[in-house]
Amino acid sequence: MNRAALFLASALCCSPAAGEVPSGNFALAELDLGPGCRAPEGAWKEAFAFIRLNTSVEPDPEVPRLAPGDPRLVYHPFLAVSCSKAPPALSYSAITALRLHLSAGGTLLLNNSSGARGGSVERWARDFAGLLLPGAGLEPLPPGHVLFKSFFISRGRGGRFDLQAVPEAAFRSDRAAVIYSANDLAGIWPVSAAGAPVYPCLPGGEPQRLEGRRLFLNIVMYALTGSYKEDAVHQPFLIEKMRRLSSGEAQ
Amino acid sequence: MSAELGAGWALLPAALLLPAAAWRVFRGRGAPRAVVRLRLASFLALAAALADPLLSRSERRPVPPRAAFLLDSGAAMAAPCGEKPGLSRRDCAADWFRGLSPRLSAGASPALFYFPGADAPLQKEAPSSFPAERDLGAALERLSSAPGGPWDAVFVLTSGPGLSFPPIGASRPGVTLLAVGAAGRRGLGEPRVSAPPFAYLHMPFRVFAEARLERAEAGEKASLEVLLPDGTRLSSAALRTDAYGVFAATFTLRRDAPGLAGYRVRARAGGFVSSSEFRVQAVREKLRVLHLSGPPSFDYAALRAQLKSDPGVDLVSFVILRDPEDTAGVPDAELSLIPFPAHDIFLKDLRNFDVLILHSFDLRRFAIGGIYLQAVERFVAGGGGLLVIGGPRAFGSGGYASLGAFAALLPAEVSSSPDHSRETFSVVPAAHPAASPEVFGGPGAPVPAGLNLLGGPVGGASLIYGYRGASGASGALAAARAHGRGRVVALASPSTWTLKAAGGGRYSAFWDRLLSFLDGTLGLERATLEAGGSYPPRLRLRVLDENYLPLERDTATVEAEVSGAGGARGLDFYFRGGGVYEAEVPPPYGGRLTASARVSVSGRPAGRARLSFSPRNPSAHEPAGLASLQAAAAPRGWRVARMEDLSAEGLAALLPPAAEEEARSWSAAPGRSPWLLALFLLLLAAELSLRRLAGRD
Numbered sequence: 001m002n003r004a005a006l007f008l009a010s011a012l013c014c015s016p017a018a019g020e021v022p023s024g025n026f027a028l029a030e031l032d033l034g035p036g037c038r039a040p041e042g043a044w045k046e047a048f049a050f051i052r053l054n055t056s057v058e059p060d061p062e063v064p065r066l067a068p069g070d071p072r073l074v075y076h077p078f079l080a081v082s083c084s085k086a087p088p089a090l091s092y093s094a095i096t097a098l099r100l101h102l103s104a105g106g107t108l109l110l111n112n113s114s115g116a117r118g119g120s121v122e123r124w125a126r127d128f129a130g131l132l133l134p135g136a137g138l139e140p141l142p143p144g145h146v147l148f149k150s151f152f153i154s155r156g157r158g159g160r161f162d163l164q165a166v167p168e169a170a171f172r173s174d175r176a177a178v179i180y181s182a183n184d185l186a187g188i189w190p191v192s193a194a195g196a197p198v199y200p201c202l203p204g205g206e207p208q209r210l211e212g213r214r215l216f217l218n219i220v221m222y223a224l225t226g227s228y229k230e231d232a233v234h235q236p237f238l239i240e241k242m243r244r245l246s247s248g249e250a251q
Numbered sequence: 252m253s254a255e256l257g258a259g260w261a262l263l264p265a266a267l268l269l270p271a272a273a274w275r276v277f278r279g280r281g282a283p284r285a286v287v288r289l290r291l292a293s294f295l296a297l298a299a300a301l302a303d304p305l306l307s308r309s310e311r312r313p314v315p316p317r318a319a320f321l322l323d324s325g326a327a328m329a330a331p332c333g334e335k336p337g338l339s340r341r342d343c344a345a346d347w348f349r350g351l352s353p354r355l356s357a358g359a360s361p362a363l364f365y366f367p368g369a370d371a372p373l374q375k376e377a378p379s380s381f382p383a384e385r386d387l388g389a390a391l392e393r394l395s396s397a398p399g400g401p402w403d404a405v406f407v408l409t410s411g412p413g414l415s416f417p418p419i420g421a422s423r424p425g426v427t428l429l430a431v432g433a434a435g436r437r438g439l440g441e442p443r444v445s446a447p448p449f450a451y452l453h454m455p456f457r458v459f460a461e462a463r464l465e466r467a468e469a470g471e472k473a474s475l476e477v478l479l480p481d482g483t484r485l486s487s488a489a490l491r492t493d494a495y496g497v498f499a500a501t502f503t504l505r506r507d508a509p510g511l512a513g514y515r516v517r518a519r520a521g522g523f524v525s526s527s528e529f530r531v532q533a534v535r536e537k538l539r540v541l542h543l544s545g546p547p548s549f550d551y552a553a554l555r556a557q558l559k560s561d562p563g564v565d566l567v568s569f570v571i572l573r574d575p576e577d578t579a580g581v582p583d584a585e586l587s588l589i590p591f592p593a594h595d596i597f598l599k600d601l602r603n604f605d606v607l608i609l610h611s612f613d614l615r616r617f618a619i620g621g622i623y624l625q626a627v628e629r630f631v632a633g634g635g636g637l638l639v640i641g642g643p644r645a646f647g648s649g650g651y652a653s654l655g656a657f658a659a660l661l662p663a664e665v666s667s668s669p670d671h672s673r674e675t676f677s678v679v680p681a682a683h684p685a686a687s688p689e690v691f692g693g694p695g696a697p698v699p700a701g702l703n704l705l706g707g708p709v710g711g712a713s714l715i716y717g718y719r720g721a722s723g724a725s726g727a728l729a730a731a732r733a734h735g736r737g738r739v740v741a742l743a744s745p746s747t748w749t750l751k752a753a754g755g756g757r758y759s760a761f762w763d764r765l766l767s768f769l770d771g772t773l774g775l776e777r778a779t780l781e782a783g784g785s786y787p788p789r790l791r792l793r794v795l796d797e798n799y800l801p802l803e804r805d806t807a808t809v810e811a812e813v814s815g816a817g818g819a820r821g822l823d824f825y826f827r828g829g830g831v832y833e834a835e836v837p838p839p840y841g842g843r844l845t846a847s848a849r850v851s852v853s854g855r856p857a858g859r860a861r862l863s864f865s866p867r868n869p870s871a872h873e874p875a876g877l878a879s880l881q882a883a884a885a886p887r888g889w890r891v892a893r894m895e896d897l898s899a900e901g902l903a904a905l906l907p908p909a910a911e912e913e914a915r916s917w918s919a920a921p922g923r924s925p926w927l928l929a930l931f932l933l934l935l936a937a938e939l940s941l942r943r944l945a946g947r948d
Contacts, residue, residue, distance in 0.1 A: 025548035025551075025643065025745075026547075026548065054573065054577055055546075056571050056574045074697065074749055074752040075749070078549075105549070105556065105751055150587065151573075151588070152581070152585055152586060152587065153585050175556075221547060224548060226555055228547075228555065229587055231559075
């Protein structure tokens with residue numbers, strides 16, 4: 001048995017306590033990569049409220065911070081990490097655990113909150129994506145990608161910053177398993193006690209924030225439905241095909 | 252009276268010279284005259300022996316015609332012989348010949364020959380004078396050199412079907428076809444059915460059926476119907492008999508459930524009714540799955556990806572991305588949403604799918620009026636598979652217990668109050684064909700969490716997996732029941748995606764097996780027996796490999812026997828390719844027979860097959876008979892008669908008149924008589940004695 005399997009076995013050997021298992025049909029966990037990687041306070045709460053308001057998805061309000069070797073990782077196929085500074089390198093076993101997570105259908109959102117294009121966080125993100133999905137580097141999502149229509153019709157240009165025209169992704173089996181945003185999709189959410197946004201969105205202001213919110217929701221929906229919206233294009237054809245087959249009996 | 256010299260005619264000069272020389276020698280020596288005469292007489296006797304003369308008397312007299320009877324031993328002649336149970340047409344024809352032969356011999360020289368004919372039996376030892384001549388032309392050619400010829404008349408005893416005739420221009424004249432079994436009473440034979448060995452589910456397949464009304468007039472009313480075993484009529488055709496009494500139709504059928512299905516073709520004509528059965532194995536081209544999910548979830552994403560990646564699945568998937576109470580606050584043009592086409596899905600398109608998956612689906616939104624839920628019930632009753640997966644909006648938490656007809660479909664007890672729990676649970680596989688115990692065992696086994704706390708299986712349902720929750724609750728995690736021709740499976744937990752996280756192919760193994768059970772594929776037998784339409788009856792054994800594909804090579808071992816009239820006897824199956832083995836059923840064929848086969852593939856048991864069948868009477872469905880013989884005979888200048896109608900006198904009338912020929916009535920060959928030799932010796936002895944008495948040496 002290889003080390004990865006041993007790790008996975010040890011990760012899954014123990015039953016998590018009740019309450020440690022997420023409720024709802026969507027659960028987000030932050031990947032704990034160190035102090036430089038943490039989403040702003042209240043970001044996910046606002047994000048979940050937006051999701052709950054607009055969609056049928058019921059996000060679990062709990063957002064645990066999980067280390068790459070945490071056994072609860074198995075209950076959180078959607079991982080997010082928002083870094084303002086490049087985190088330290090991970091161990092081989094941690095990388096292996098995350099590789100398994102992604103290969104089993106998991107999604108990892110790498111959010112760059114540094115506000116710098118081409119800086120240390122971005123270099124780390126590219127290296128990290130390469131480590132997790134060997135041979136599949138980050139690439140801009142093509143304009144017609146299903147992620148841009150998984151719920152909203154999104155142009156993809158949103159976030160706290162405007163450093164990136166569209167998110168980038170590293171693919172595994174045609175699925176965007178690692179999604180990277182340089183525009184800080186976590187910083188758009190926090191609001192003050194008065195309900196005002198904590199961080200301004202530059203240079204586009206509120207429309208840019210709204211576009212960022214829609215993009216974030218689309219990323220969540222993409223993780224939950226895959227290429228469903230591409231199916232939607234083909235479904236009338238499939239249904240018509242089946243109707244034709246059925247009518248064959250009358251020929 | 253005439254005299255001829257025999258083979259020793261060349262010695263005649265020597266024979267004449269011998270007494271002449273003897274006379275000349277002895278006369279000059281002064282021997283007594285009596286001695287000389289004795290010597291001369293003895294030499295004359297010797298000369299007569301050497302000349303070997305033949306004395307004969309001839310006269311003109313009539314010669315009876317030589318008639319050859321060529322009996323077809325083909326498969327059609329193995330059919331029962333009219334009203335004589337237990338006898339084949341071939342037996343009847345041979346008996347007929349033997350019965351007529353003594354009387355026929357008075358005016359003719361008959362001789363009987365067999366030839367194997369078309370489609371000769373595999374096992375039954377049929378007599379055959381010309382074993383290699385399977386067609387009539389070759390048999391006639393071979394007959395010309397058969398002992399007893401040349402033949403003044405040739406009679407071919409045949410029932411017609413399957414017989415191949417010589418080319419018209421090269422046909423021997425003087426042939427009379429005697430139709431055997433064509434003088435039956437008016438009656439309707441069993442329909443002959445030609446159906447494909449298998450059909451794809453939901454795809455039309457065609458079945459050809461024909462029957463013959465014996466002694467029918469052209470244009471008589473007739474009909475053919477295809478029925479299910481329970482008598483349900485699937486298709487019918489109103490027909491008219493043709494000039495040969497035959498009526499036929501092609502039916503287009505469709506199967507909506509996998510596996511072997513029986514059908515019956517019923518023929519009606521002339522006040523008679525007959526039927527025959529056939530079976531078709533329905534296999535899937537693709538499994539057509541309609542996946543309706545409530546809110547998107549990881550479980551939905553994983554299952555959808557699983558089904559999408561399976562080339563054997565056609566998936567149509569709908570997920571409820573937004574409930575009516577959700578407000579996006581943006582124009583519809585900025586949303587990629589489409590309305591869920593509930594009306595079309597439930598009322599129009601559902602029947603085109605094999606499996607319906609309701610995945611944490613809040614049915615209360617679609618329960619108004621009940622027509623959608625009734626459509627689901629009809630879908631299952633008609634052979635569809637229904638999989639109900641739990642979640643926060645399903646089972647007790649989805650109010651399923653109050654959904655009337657739908658609740659009655661569920662195979663497990665459902666709470667009338669919310670029952671969704673976040674707790675982790677352990678899985679207890681049951682002894683059920685849909686269960687995959689290995690999935691939840693061994694190192695790395697997942698600890699699933701989140702399920703609807705279902706009770707145990709309801710009456711008539713069976714447990715696939717049980718659960719034991721962290722809180723101590725237990726019940727059915729998955730249960731199944733049959734409804735109508737379909738199946739329903741309830742799966743309490745929407746957390747099977749954790750199997751995917753556990754790796755090792757657990758997830759695909761779990762779903763492959765569950766879906767196979769749901770769509771009925773798991774119930775497919777790997778070995779199936781079918782009765783062919785030939786006579787003598789042949790059985791066809793279809794063998795599938797572990798992947799339910801036809802065996803490509805002869806890797807199966809078959810132990811088989813047939814029982815019924817005549818007791819049990821073994822069956823020898825021979826590989827024919829494409830997963831098909833064939834065996835001919837050894838006689839006798841009376842009554843209903845039961846065949847059973849035990850099959851192993853590459854040394855591993857692959858299943859047992861059993862089939863009860865009634866061998867069909869080919870006389871009933873062979874459409875040619877007398878008419879086809881007449882059609883074949885006319886251009887060849889041959890005659891046709893019904894054997895059963897033909898007496899010895901009638902047959903004699905078909906023979907050419909006796910010819911006159913010069914025939915030897917008496918003959919004698921004195922040169923070959925031992926008395927002549929004795930006379931010679933006697934004369935020599937007398938001559939010696941006389942010479943001694945006369946005192947001469």
